Every structure is written in C-alpha cells, then in structure tokens.
Amino acid sequence: MALDQLLTRLEICTDGPGFTPLNHQLNQLIRDAGLSHGVIHLTCLHTSCSLTINENADPRVLKDLAAWMDAVVPQDGFGPADADGRRRRYLHDDEGDDDMPAHIRTALTTQTMSLSVVEGQLLLGTWQAVYLWEHRxxxxxxxxxCHLIGDLPNRATPMDQSPATERSSTAAMLQRRNASKLNDLVQARHVPEAWAEDGGIDTDVDLLIDRLHEISDQPQ
Known part of the structure; x- marks a missing residue:
C-alpha cells in the first residue's frame, strides 16, 4: 500500500527566551490529518530557535537547562575569553547582543526531529514533551x-504561503533589525574607500539592499 504524505506548517508565538510545549498542537495536527499510524518529521525554519524533547512534569528541569545554556553561551554579545582572559565582541550583532548567541545556541541543539505516530498521537514517554526552544x-x-507520512484519509491541501504573506513576514523581520546599525552600514557602502577595501565583493548589506529593491518591485 502506498503511503500518503502531507506537508504543512505550524505557527508558534513564543513569549521570549524559554520553552514552548508543542505536544497539544502536534497531536491536534495529527488528528486533523487523520493519521493513525505513521511518522511526523519536524523542521524548525529558523536559525535562532530549536527543537528538543525533555521533561514535561518538573518545571525545574527546564529552568536548569536554561541556566546551563545562559552560562555556556551568555546573551551579552561577547564570545568566550581568549588566552589573555579578554572576550571578543561577536562580529554579527545586527539585531542586538542576543543575535549571535542565539545562532550558537541553535547550532548546539537541533532543528529537526522525526517522531512515530501510533493510534493518532505522538509516541512519547510518560514524562516526555516536545518543545520549541526560543533563543532570542x-x-x-x-x-x-510538519511532514506527515502514513495513511492519511483526510489529507488536506498543503499550506501555501502567498507572496503577500511573504512580504508581510519580510517586513516584520526588517522591523526587528537594529535600524541605526543597518543605517550606518548602508551609509558606509556609499564611501568609495569602503568599497575599495573589500575589492567590490558583495556583502550581506549589499544583498539586503538588493532584496529590498526586489520586494518593492513586487506587485501589491
């Protein structure tokens, strides 16, 4: 028997740094799709948050995890100390001191996972929960x-993100940028000496400006 597939998405609003439980939303998605037995593969579509499976009963476990991560990767914009005990500031800080630390925290954790579905719900241990871990x-x-694979009698149409939604998401992302820093960087690109120093190679600022032009040219 051929297996059906459904590719869809969940939107999760976080309250800031910490853990957002996903068991309820994922099980509801599985029920809505009519998946009785199969697999659900999850991919976090960001570089500053991650997925984890951990304790769902004692909240002190999550507090200890957060404290450990704060100690290993502080959100103050500085990296680990060098041989002289000095901490170098991260180069990437366009969105604030927590910007680069969030990327490092994501690299230390995971952004994908595959879970078995049995009798219409996630196959998890008694004390296990799936969390989205916000690092910003x-x-x-x-x-x-969310990629569901199995027998899907109620298969729905995969979510389609319209161009208007893409523009809205891009606008929201740009609003979170450090406006003054981006402005300084953009202004620096207009200085001939600055262009000569990097040999005319496109930087992330150049690419951002090009993308802004592309967005502005798209029909409303």
Whole structure:
C-alpha cells in the first residue's frame, strides 16, 4: 500500500527566551490529518530557535537547562575569553547582543526531529514533551514545517504561503533589525574607500539592499 504524505506548517508565538510545549498542537495536527499510524518529521525554519524533547512534569528541569545554556553561551554579545582572559565582541550583532548567541545556541541543539505516530498521537514517554526552544531575548512568531507520512484519509491541501504573506513576514523581520546599525552600514557602502577595501565583493548589506529593491518591485 502506498503511503500518503502531507506537508504543512505550524505557527508558534513564543513569549521570549524559554520553552514552548508543542505536544497539544502536534497531536491536534495529527488528528486533523487523520493519521493513525505513521511518522511526523519536524523542521524548525529558523536559525535562532530549536527543537528538543525533555521533561514535561518538573518545571525545574527546564529552568536548569536554561541556566546551563545562559552560562555556556551568555546573551551579552561577547564570545568566550581568549588566552589573555579578554572576550571578543561577536562580529554579527545586527539585531542586538542576543543575535549571535542565539545562532550558537541553535547550532548546539537541533532543528529537526522525526517522531512515530501510533493510534493518532505522538509516541512519547510518560514524562516526555516536545518543545520549541526560543533563543532570542524577545517574543517571536516561529514557523515549524510538519511532514506527515502514513495513511492519511483526510489529507488536506498543503499550506501555501502567498507572496503577500511573504512580504508581510519580510517586513516584520526588517522591523526587528537594529535600524541605526543597518543605517550606518548602508551609509558606509556609499564611501568609495569602503568599497575599495573589500575589492567590490558583495556583502550581506549589499544583498539586503538588493532584496529590498526586489520586494518593492513586487506587485501589491
């Protein structure tokens, strides 16, 4: 028997740094799709948050995890100390001191996982829960790709993100940028000496400006 597939998404609004439980939303998605037995593969579509399976009963476990991560990767914009005991500031800080630390925290954790579905719900241990772990210092709206594989009698149409929604998401992302820093960087690109120093190679600022032009040219 051929297996059906459904690719859809969940949107999760976080309250800032910490853990957002996903068991209820994922099980509801599985029920809505009519998946009785199969697999659900999750992909976090961001570089500053991650997925984890951990304790669902004692909240002190999550507090200890957060404290451990704060100690290993502080959100102050500085990296680990060098041989002289000095900490170098991260180069990437366009969105604030927590920007690069959030990327490092994501690299240390995971952004994908595959889970078995049995009798219409996630196959998890008694004390297990799936969490989205927010690594940024402020609330964010996160997207989670959900790929369901199995017998899907109620297969729905995969979610289609319209161009208007893409523009809205891009605008929201740009609003979170450090405006003054981006402005300084953009202004620097207009200085001939600055262009000559890097040999005319496109930087992330150049690519951002090009993308802004593309967005502005798209029909409303």
């Amino acid at each position: 210092a402020s609330p964010h709206r996160r997207r989670l790709s």
